[in-house]
Amino acid sequence: MAKLISFSLVAIVPPPFKAEYIVGIAEDDHGKRIPIRIDREHLDILKIGLTGTLEKKQTDLGEFTYFLPKIEKSSENKVALITGSTRGIGKAIAIELAKKGYDIALNDLELPDEGKEIIKTIDEMGRASIFVKANVADYNEVEKMINEILTKFKRIDVLVNNAGINIDKLVINMSPQDWQRVIDVNLTGVFNCTKAVIPNMIKIGGGKIINMSSQGALNGPVGQANYAASKGGIVSFTKVIAREYAQYKILCNAIAPGCIETRMTDSMPPGMLRERVSEIPLGRRGKPKEVAELVTFLADQSDYITGQLILINAGEYI
Amino acid sequence: MDDIGIVSYGHTKYGILSENTADLLNNVISDCLKNVDKGISPKNIGMVIVSCADNQFSNQAQTGALALRYLENYDAEAFRVEAACASGSMATYLARKMLAAEYVDNVLVVGFEKMSRLSTETATSVLIRGGSPEENQMGITQPAAYAMMAQMYMNKFGATEEDFAAVSVKNHVNALRNPWAQFHRKIGIEDVKNSRLIASPIRLLHCSPISDGAAAILLSRKPKQFTDTPVYIKGMGLAHDTLGVFERDDPTSVVSSRKAASKAYKEADTNPKDIDAAEIHDAFTPIELMIYEDLGFAEKGKGINLIREGKVNFDGDLPINVSGGLKGKGHPIGATGIGMMVEMYLQLRGEADERQLSNLNSVLLENHGGTGATSIVTILER
Numbered sequence: 285m286a287k288l289i290s291f292s293l294v295a296i297v298p299p300p301f302k303a304e305y306i307v308g309i310a311e312d313d314h315g316k317r318i319p320i321r322i323d324r325e326h327l328d329i330l331k332i333g334l335t336g337t338l339e340k341k342q343t344d345l346g347e348f349t350y351f352l353p354k355i356e357k358s359s360e361n362k363v364a365l366i367t368g369s370t371r372g373i374g375k376a377i378a379i380e381l382a383k384k385g386y387d388i389a390l391n392d393l394e395l396p397d398e399g400k401e402i403i404k405t406i407d408e409m410g411r412a413s414i415f416v417k418a419n420v421a422d423y424n425e426v427e428k429m430i431n432e433i434l435t436k437f438k439r440i441d442v443l444v445n446n447a448g449i450n451i452d453k454l455v456i457n458m459s460p461q462d463w464q465r466v467i468d469v470n471l472t473g474v475f476n477c478t479k480a481v482i483p484n485m486i487k488i489g490g491g492k493i494i495n496m497s498s499q500g501a502l503n504g505p506v507g508q509a510n511y512a513a514s515k516g517g518i519v520s521f522t523k524v525i526a527r528e529y530a531q532y533k534i535l536c537n538a539i540a541p542g543c544i545e546t547r548m549t550d551s552m553p554p555g556m557l558r559e560r561v562s563e564i565p566l567g568r569r570g571k572p573k574e575v576a577e578l579v580t581f582l583a584d585q586s587d588y589i590t591g592q593l594i595l596i597n598a599g600e601y602i
Numbered sequence: 603m604d605d606i607g608i609v610s611y612g613h614t615k616y617g618i619l620s621e622n623t624a625d626l627l628n629n630v631i632s633d634c635l636k637n638v639d640k641g642i643s644p645k646n647i648g649m650v651i652v653s654c655a656d657n658q659f660s661n662q663a664q665t666g667a668l669a670l671r672y673l674e675n676y677d678a679e680a681f682r683v684e685a686a687c688a689s690g691s692m693a694t695y696l697a698r699k700m701l702a703a704e705y706v707d708n709v710l711v712v713g714f715e716k717m718s719r720l721s722t723e724t725a726t727s728v729l730i731r732g733g734s735p736e737e738n739q740m741g742i743t744q745p746a747a748y749a750m751m752a753q754m755y756m757n758k759f760g761a762t763e764e765d766f767a768a769v770s771v772k773n774h775v776n777a778l779r780n781p782w783a784q785f786h787r788k789i790g791i792e793d794v795k796n797s798r799l800i801a802s803p804i805r806l807l808h809c810s811p812i813s814d815g816a817a818a819i820l821l822s823r824k825p826k827q828f829t830d831t832p833v834y835i836k837g838m839g840l841a842h843d844t845l846g847v848f849e850r851d852d853p854t855s856v857v858s859s860r861k862a863a864s865k866a867y868k869e870a871d872t873n874p875k876d877i878d879a880a881e882i883h884d885a886f887t888p889i890e891l892m893i894y895e896d897l898g899f900a901e902k903g904k905g906i907n908l909i910r911e912g913k914v915n916f917d918g919d920l921p922i923n924v925s926g927g928l929k930g931k932g933h934p935i936g937a938t939g940i941g942m943m944v945e946m947y948l949q950l951r952g953e954a955d956e957r958q959l960s961n962l963n964s965v966l967l968e969n970h971g972g973t974g975a976t977s978i979v980t981i982l983e984r
Contacts, residue, residue, distance in 0.1 A: 290853065292749035293802040294741060298727035307742045309750060309848040319740045319848045332757045346739055 287311045288334040288351060293327060300345055303531030306330070310351045312338060320351040324532070325489030329353060361412070363437040364583060365389040365430075367420050367477055368447030370399030372546045373496070376572035377444055378402055378413075380580045386442065387412040389433045393419060412437070420447045420473030423480075430480040439488045442583040443481045445474040445495045445518075450548060452507040463510045470514035471521070478525060482534065490533030492583045495522050497538040497593060499601050515540070519593050526591030535590040537582050542597025544570040566598035603702045603869075607825030607832030608982075610638040611944040616815035616932030617784040618718045623660040624668065626714045626816040627652075631672040634710065634818040639829035642820070644675040648706030652682045653693035653713035654936035658728050660716045669712050679706075686732035686971030687885060689713065690939025691978035694819065695840055701823040708823075713941070714816035715934035725812050732972035734846030745809060745886055746801035747847045747973045752888035753803060755854045759903035761891060763803060767794035768909045769887035770807050770929055776916055777926025779957035782941075784813055784932030808887045808929075815934035817941040833947045836964070837872070837981040839865025845975040856889070858977035859968055860896040867898075870981040872964055874898030877981075879920065879949065879959050880966040881942040884927040893968055894922075897979070916957070924949070924957050939969040939978065950984045 291308030306322040308330075320338065322330065336353040364381045368374045370392040378388050379402065388406050392399060395415050406413040414436050418429035433440060448470045451462045474495055485491030500508050501515035518538055525536040543549055543560055549569060552560070561568060578596050582589065595601065612633030614626055621629065635642065650673060652665045662668065666680030685692040690713040697709035717725055729744045730737070737747060755761050771791060777783035789807060797806040825832035841861035847853045867873055874897060882897075884890040894905035899920060908914045914922040925931045925945040928938060946965045948954040963983060970977035 289848075290750035290753045292746045292753060292804075293799070294743055294746045295799040295801060296722065296726060296743070296745070297741065298723055298730055298743060301741050305741060307740055307746050307750075309853075317848045319736050319742055319846065321740065332754065348740065 285313065285335045285354070286338045286351060288330065288332060288336065288353070289317060290332060291322060291330050308351060310338060318349060321348045322351050322353070323489065326353050328487065329355060360438050361385070361387045362441040363387045363389060363433070363439050364442035364444065365391065365433060365440050365481070366444040366446055367391045367473065370396055370402065373541070373544060373572045373575050374444070374446040375402055376576035377446060377579045379405060380573065380576040381442065381583060382406045382409050382411045382413070384580055384584045385411070387437055389413070389437070389440070390415045391418055391420070391429060391447070393417065420477055421468040423476045426476040426480050430484070434484060440481050440484050440491065441488065442492045442494070443477060444579055444583070445477055445493070447473055448496060450508065450511045452511065454507055455509045458510060466510035467514050470511065471517040474518055474521060482529060485534050486532045493525060493534065493536040494579050494582050495536070495538040497522070497540045499540050499542045499595065499597050501540060503601050522593065523591045530590060535587070537589055537591070538593045539575065539578060540593055540595045540597070541570060541575050542595070542600040544572060544575055546572065564598045564600045568598065570596065570598060603698065603835070605825065605834070606698055606701050606821060606823050607834045608819050608943060608947045609822045609825045609828040609832050610634050610820040611947050612637065612816070612818035613782055613941060613944045614816045615782050616813045616934055616941070619814040621814070623662045623665070623714065623716045626716065626814065627665070627669055627712065628672045630714070630816040630818045631669060631710065631712060634820055638820065640827065642708070642828055644673050645677070647673060647675060647708045647710050647820070648678055649697070649700060649709045650678055650680040651693040651697050651709060651711050652680065653684070653689035653711070653940065654682065654715055655684055655686055655689050656728050656731065659719060660714070661719065669710070673710060685976040687883065687933070687935050687938060688969050688971030688976045688978055689936045690817070690941070691967070691969040691980060692939070692976065694821070694939065694943060694980070695838055695978055697821045698835055698838060701821060704823065709821045710818060711821060711940055712816065712818040713937040713939065715936045716814050717812045717934060718814050722812065734844065734849065737846050737848070743801060744972065745804045748886040748889055749801040749804040750847055751853045751892070751973065752886070755888065755892060756803070758854055759906065761888070761906050763795055764791055765891060765906045765909055766803070766808055766888040767791045769884060769890045770794045772909065772915060773884060773887065773923050773927040773930040776924050776957065777930025779924070780926045780931055783926040783930055784811055785926070785930050804886055804888065810885045810928035810933035813932035813934040815932060815937045815941070817937040817944050819940055819943050819947065831951050831984070833950045833982050833984060835980060836983045837866040837868070837870025839863060839869065839979045841865065841977055843974050845972060847973050854892060855902070856893060856896050856970060856974035856977060858974045859893055859970055859979060862977045862979040863897045863968070866966070866979040866981050870964070870983070872981060876964050877920070877966045878962045878964055879924065880922050880968065881925060881945055882922055882927065882968045883970045884923060884929050885933060887929055890922070890927070897966065897968060921959055924959060939967070942967045942969060943980070943982070946982050950982060
């Protein structure tokens with residue numbers, strides 16, 4: 285059994301290293317001292333004298349000996365928070381992630397009957413869930429929400445910033461309040477939730493943030509200046525977060541769905557919907573489940589995509 | 603060797619300076635020649651030893667020969683030495699040996715570093731070369747190596763974040779009295795504790811800064827020819843230890859400094875109780891507490907009491923780092939050890955102006971490289 289002699293979290297790192305890391309000195313079974321690395325997720329439990337094992341790992345930057353502290357296996361399950369998740373795409377994402385074994389934190393302004401069904405569905409899958417009522421546009425409410433989720437689950441591995449609204453008008457008819465309301469929910473809401481979860485993601489050694497942008501961020505949809513600006517802002521925000529927190533193994537991507545079967549497209553006049561579908565090469569609206577499967581891929585199976593905007597639109601915008 | 607003394611000095615301001623390497627050398631050598639009380643001809647200086655830690659900072663090789671340009675004596679012999687942060691004292695150590703061997707009569711010792719050319723990250727990657735190859739490969743930076751020592755010192759002896767911060771606060775207060783110091787800014791314990799994390803538990807305000815600067819001293823084996831008030835090098839000890847902290851039995855002690863001090867005390871026929879003031883290598887301020895113990899100013903594990911009781915303050919029984927130390931005055935690596943000599947030369951001659959200490963007879967300098975692979979302790983007297 286190896287013993288930890290000393291350690292330090294190195295915050296200012298020299299090239300070629302990019303990310304903060306923990307170094308230390310360990311004593312092996314024969315009493316020989318060697319320099320070691322320790323995975324950042326163990327930071328909170330480190331203390332001089334801790335016992336563990338040593339393991340050599342080959343990396344692109346050379347071979348490192350890691351000290352693996354002897355700890356009780358955590359029974360904590362992975363947890364995903366999906367904002368605006370009581371219906372539509374958010375609901376589909378919650379169900380797909382639950383299928384993948386995540387415990388689910390649901391959020392919305394209220395819990396409609398449809399939302400109560402999701403809780404039941406998740407429960408039937410054998411996964412835990414929590415619904416937290418919060419307005420993502422209000423940072424205090426978001427902070428309370430994150431604390432409530434952490435109290436129950438101790439961790440948040442995945443954040444899907446899905447909550448969004450639209451108030452469609454030509455700019456000439458759009459009031460400053462119409463503009464601000466959409467920006468507050470769609471863009472500031474993404475900032476609020478991201479800011480609030482990052483400390484926990486750093487603590488647990490990484491995470492995935494997936495932001496719901498829109499095809500409207502790219503193609504200048506008439507009548508959606510506020511919505512398109514908020515969704516375009518999300519793309520830029522995503523790129524910054526990807527760069528700032530890559531060092532903590534937090535990956536951040538944005539998704540731009542095209543025409544999906546949601547309340548927003550259901551409410552289009554039939555003629556307009558028909559005209560729009562005719563411009564989609566695959567000739568149909570997408571299903572929330574199809575968007576949810578992309579989110580699930582990014583959340584659960586991808587460790588080498590970050591800072592990207594991924595379009596899911598059946599070729600409508602190429 | 604008792605007769606070998608310092609007879610003049612040159613010293614630039616430390617900080618982020620507009621002067622380049624050549625300017626720094628020129629200025630400090632010119633000043634050192636001008637400051638000889640009875641004057642000296644460059645032809646009487648038979649040797650120059652230049653100290654700089656890494657060419658990547660200066661972007662200049664053959665700095666020995668470059669120094670001869672400003673000495674205006676190409677008949678002198680010139681060397682450059684390197685021992686990381688101990689380079690300056692290493693140059694002085696060699697100069698003294700050359701004088702003792704009567705190879706030459708007078709040696710000019712010049713140290714400099716032009717660190718601000720590089721970004722913090724690149725400077726960190728240059729400084730990591732002062733550690734062992736294994737530490738270098740693992741990314742154990744100099745602050746991280748000191749941090750691991752500090753972590754163990756806290757664990758073993760109960761030192762606290764406040765103790766480490768108090769050293770930074772003291773040295774910043776002292777720097778206020780030193781016009782050459784890089785920082786003229788009073789800081790508090792909370793400022794240190796809230797400063798940016800560098801390598802836990804070391805924060806920004808525990809760290810000596812990236813500095814430009816130069817210092818020079820003129821050593822002579824016939825010092826009275828040049829001044830009536832030379833400062834004599836009464837004892838000097840050089841000792842080494844492993845480069846890697848991980849290779850040491852007890853990383854809460856700088857063994858090389860302990861050994862170097864023992865040699866210096868023996869040669870000077872003195873002991874820690876007779877030391878009136880000291881300049882200590884506080885590259886990262888937690889180490890200052892450990893060095894108190896290695897120099898014999900406190901028992902093992904009791905160094906914290908000196909800072910807690912204010913004994914090492916400017917007005918304490920044993921003032922330490924009245925120049926501001928590396929933390930407050932700055933740390934242009936190659937100049938540092940020589941800058942310490944200049945500080946104590948002025949103190950012993952009563953020329954330290956606002957920061958002048960009283961009743962000085964015997965003073966000590968401790969200057970180590972890396973985390974103590976090389977350490978040189980010097981004892982000066984009037």
